[in-house]
Amino acid sequence: MTRWPRIPVAKFLLSSLLAFVFGECFSLHAFTLARPDPETRSDRVLLGSTKRLRSLDPIGSGDIASAMITGLIYEGLLRYGYLDRPYRLEPQLAEAMPEVDATGTRMTFRLRPGIYFADDRCFPSGSGREVTAADFRYSILRLADPRSSTTGFWVIRGRLRGLEAFRKRVEEVGDRAYEEPVEGIQALDDYTLEFLLTEPYPQFLWVLTMHYLHVVPREAVEFYGGDFQRYPVGTGPYRLVEWKRNYRIELERNPKWAQTGRREVYPEEGQSDDVRAGLLAEAGASLPFADRIIRYVVQDESTAWLMFLAGGLDLTLPTTDQFEGVSVMGGLSSALEARGVVLDKVPALQTIYIGFGMDDPVVGGNKKLRQALSSALDRSKLIELRAGQEIEAVNPIPPGIPGNTTRPNPYGYDLDRARRLLAEAGYPEGISERTGSRLELTLDFASQGQPEMRQRADLMVGMMRSIGVRLTPRFQLEPTFFERIDRRESQMFYILWSADYPDGENFLQLFFGPNSSPGPNHTNYASDAFDRLFEQARRMPDGAERTELYERLAGMVQEDCPWILVTHPLIYQLRHGWLENYKPHDFPYGNEVYYKVEPARRERMRKAFRKQPLGLRPSTLSVNGGE
Amino acid sequence: MGFGAYAVRRLLYTIPVTLGVMVLLFLLFEAIGGSPARLVLGKSATAESIAEWDAHNGYDLPLLISWEGLLRERSLVGLFDAQLPRYLWRLSRWDFGTSYVTNQPVRRMIFEGIIPSLSLTVPIFIAGFLASIGIALMCALHRKGHLDRIVVFLSVALMSIPYLGYILVGQFWLGYAWGWFPIWGYEGISHLVLPWLIGVVSGLGGNVRFYRTVMLDQVRADFIRTAFAKGCTTRRVLWVHLLRNAMIPILTQVVITIPFLYTGSLLLESFFGIPGLGYIGVHALHTGDRPVLSALVFVGSLLFVLFNVLTDLAYVWMDRRIRLG
DSSP, X not given: OOOGGGOHHHHHHHHHHHHHHHHHHTTOOOOOSOOOOGGGSOSOEEEEEEOOOXXXXXXXXXXXXXXXXXXXXXXXXXXXXXXXXXXXXXXXXXXXXXXXXXXXXXXXXXXXXXXXXXXOXXXXXXXXXXXXXXXXXXXXXXXXXXXXXXXXXXXXXTTBTTHHHHHHHHHXXXXXXXXXXXXXXXXXXXXXXXXXXXXXXTTHHHHTTSGGGOOOOHHHHHHHGGGGGGSOOOSSSEEEEEEETTTEEEEXXXXXXXXXXOOEEOOXXXXXXXXXXXXXXXXXXXXXXXXXXXXXXXXXXXXXXXXXXXXXXXXXXXXXXXXXXXXXXXXXXXXXXXXXXXXXXXXOXXXXXXXXXXXXXTTTTOHHHHHHHHHTOOHHHHHHHTTTOEEEOSSSSOTTSXXXXXXOOTTSSXXXXXXHHHHHTTOGGGBOTTTOSBOEEEEEEEBSOXXXXXXXXXXXXXXXXXXXXXXXXXXXXXXXXXXXXXXXXXXXXXXXXXXXXXXXXXXXXXXXXXXXXXXXXXXXXXOHHHHHHHHHHHTSOSSHHHHHHHHHHHHHHHHHOSEEEEEEEEEEEEEOTTEESOOOOSSOTTXXXXXXXXXXXXXXXXXXXXXXXXXXXXXXXXXXXXX | OOHHHHHHHHHHHHHHHHHHHHHHHIIIIIITTOOOHHHHHOTTOOHHHHHHHHHHTTTTXXXXXXXXXXXXXXXXXXXXXXHHHHHHHHHHTTOOOBOTTTOSBHHHHHHHHHXXXXXXXXHHHHHHHHHHHHHHHHHHHTTXXXXXXXXXXXXXXXXXXXXXHHHHHIIIIIIIISOSSOSSOXXXXXXXXXXXXXXXXXXXXXXXXXXXXXXXXXXTSHHHHHHHHTTOXXXXXXXXXXXXXXXXXXXXXXXXXXXXXXXXXXXXXXXXXXXXXXXXXXXXXHHTOHHHHHHXXXXXXXXXHHHHHHHHHHHHHHOTTSOOO
C-alpha cells in the first residue's frame, strides 16, 4: 500500500527533486561527445586559449577573458587605433570624434548610419535592425540600472547628469524609468547622441571604448532576460556559434556585415616598426580576415604550453618556468626560432606595489619608516626571480602613459639610506626605541602560497631582515585578501593595478582621498594637497600642462611612500609564425578582427614540427595550476 | 523490526541531518563570510555602491530573525524577514541562487558540469573497481607467492607516485611526445581515454592493497577450506564463496565512494579541459563564489547521506545475519 502521499514532507521533497531534475534537464546545454574536428575545415580559424568566461553581456563581462569575446561581438562609439602608439582613439560606430563644447561638459556624437545588429530571433522578423542613438542611450542607462549585476557602473558613476535620479526612479517605477528623460544622456535624433557631464572629464573618451558601454538591442535584453549573457546580439564582426561554458567558445563572421554592405578596413598607417614587421602589408584590406575564432578554456598553464607546442594554439603566454625552458638571455631559444615561433616583449600598463595601510598605527603615521622599507627593497632580485619579465617601477604611472617620468625613485634600493631612515623613524637596527622590541610587520598576499609567490615573499623577508625588520608574509585567498583591505585591517599588502585606460589619472586616483576603502585607494592615503591637485589635473584635457601636474602628483606619492613601488611587468608572448598582423596591445579587446591565418601555411609549419623535436622534458612544465 | 520499517526510519533520520546541513551551510557561507558585494562589484567598487548592493540583495537584513520585521508586519512573516529563513527557504526549493562570478544560475552550472564529471569519474570508478577486485582475487589465491609479492610491490610503487606526476608524465609523453592521445579536450571518447587511464592507474595501488587485505581475511576462513575440500573449482570458490563473504567491506568502500563521483576530479578536469564540477568547485573556491560552493556542498552532503542510508539497507539485504534495531 502506497502511503507516501500522506506525508507532506516526503511529497514536498520528491516534487522539488523532480522539479530540480526535469526543470534543468530540459534546458540543459548538453555536451556532445562527438563533433567535427575544427581543423579539418579549410576556412581560416584563429585558435586561442582563454581563462573561464563570466558573461557575454557587455555590462556583465568584468573580466578580461569575457571582454576579449564581447569585444568581437559588440561595438562602441570609439575604439583604439590598432597600430597607434602611444594609444590614440578613433571612431568605431561614431561617424567622427565628438564635438566638445567650451565647458568640456557637453559631448555630441554623430552615429554612422547603416550599422545593423546581427540577425536574431529577438527581432520581430528575425532580421537585425539599424542601430540608433536611442540604443546607445538604453545601453548606457542599463549599466546604471541598480538591478543590473555589473562590475562596471563605476565608469559612469557621478559622471553623467541625472544618473542618480534615474537609479532612484528605477527603484520606484522599474523599466518605465527608461522612458523618462535623463539629462546626462540624450538621443537628439536617430543619429545624434549627446552626453552632459557633471564636470569636465576628458577621460570619458577613453571610457567610451570600454565594453561596458557597447551598444546592445533592447529587444534582445527583454527577449532573453537573464539568459541574455548567453545569447549575445551585437553589431560586431563576429557572432556566437556555440559556447560550452568552461570548455570552448566559437564565433563566426557576422553575416550581417556582408548583407548590409558594411566594410571595415585594416589600418593604412602605422609606425616605422610596423612597416618592418610587415604589419602594413594588408593596409586597406577588408576586415575581418578570419572566418571563425575558437577559444578553448584551458585552466592549466602547462597544458596550454603543450597545446601551443603541438600547434593547437596560435599564441600563448609562457609562465616563468616555461620561459626559462625556452629562452636564452631574454631572447628566443634556437629550437623555437627554427619552428617559426615569434617572441613579443612589451611593457604592460601595470604597476606592482606594496601598499601600506595608512590607518595602521605602526606604518601609517611614520613616513620615514615607509621610506626606509622602500629603500630596503632590492627590486633587481625580484626581477631576476621572474627571469627578467619585469622592470623596476620608479613611478606609480607605468611607462607609455603621460605622467611617467624617468626621475628616479628617491626611495629606491639603498641599504645605507634604509638603515639611516629606519633609525630616524625610531627603529635603529630595527629595534623600537620606545619598547625595545624588534619591529615586526605583516605583508598580505592574495595567493595560497604558489611557489613563485612564496619565493618572492622569501626574498622580501630576507631584504627586510637585512635592516633588522622581521617581516611575516600572510597568504590567503583573493576574497579574504580584499576583505581585509576593505576593512582596513591590512598592514602591508602586495598587489597589482592594471590600467583601465591609458591615462595617468587611472593610476593617480588610487591615492585620491574620496576613493578610500572600500574604494580603489586601498592604502587610504589622505593628503589635502594631493586631492586638490588631482581634482585640478583630472579635469584638464590632455597636454603638457596636465602631464606636468601628473608628474607633480607622482612626485608627491614618491615622497610620501604610501606604496613601495616594486615593478612594472613585461608581457612576453609567444606566437606561431603563421599568425599574421599581430601587434601586442594593452587593450586587445576585439583585435582578432585584424589577425590573419592561412590554413595551408599553418598545416605546413605544423608538419615541420614533427621533424624538429624540441627535446623538452616534463620538468620544463609549470605545475602552478589556477589562475 | 521489519525491513520496511527499518528503511523508513533510516530515511526519516535524513530529515534532521539535512536541516542541520542547511543551517551549517548558512553559518559557514553566509554568516561568517559577510557580504560578497566587493567581489560582485569589482576592483573599483565604492562604499556607496557596496551599501546599495547589500540593500538590494538582502545583506542588510538581520542574520537569524527580524524583530523589526515582526513589529513592522505584525505577523510571523515579518519575523522571518531575515537572512537565515530566506536562505533555508531558497535551499528547500533547490534554488541555489546566482553565481557571484558568472551571473549564471547555480542550478544550471551544476547540471552543465555533472555530465562531464560523471563521464570522467564513472568509467574510472568501474574500471578501477573491476581491475582491483580481479587483481586482489588473484593475490588472495596466490598469497605469498611471486605474483602476490610483485603485485604488492607494484601497488606500493603506484601509491608512492603523486597524482600530478601521473598527469604530467602521461600528458607529456603519451599525449604530446608520442601523440597517442589528444593532449586536451572533451570532444569525444578518444579525448577521455588518457584521463581514464591515468585515473585508473593512479588509484589501482591503493585499491588493490585494500581489496587484497579484505580477500586475505576471508581466504583463511574455514568455509573456503571446506569449499575446496568438497571439490569446488577455484573459480567457484573465488567468485561465489569468497567474494560474497567479502562483500560487506567492499560494499562500504564502494557505496561511500559513489557520492564523490559527482564532484569529478579536480586535477584531471583542470589539466585535460573537462568542464566538470571539480573545476567549477575549485574555481569557486579561488574566487569566493559562495553560492556555487554552498550548492556543491549541499548536494554532496545530500548524496552522502542518501548513500549512507543505501549502504545500511544494502548490508541488511546482502547479509540477513545483520539484526535490525
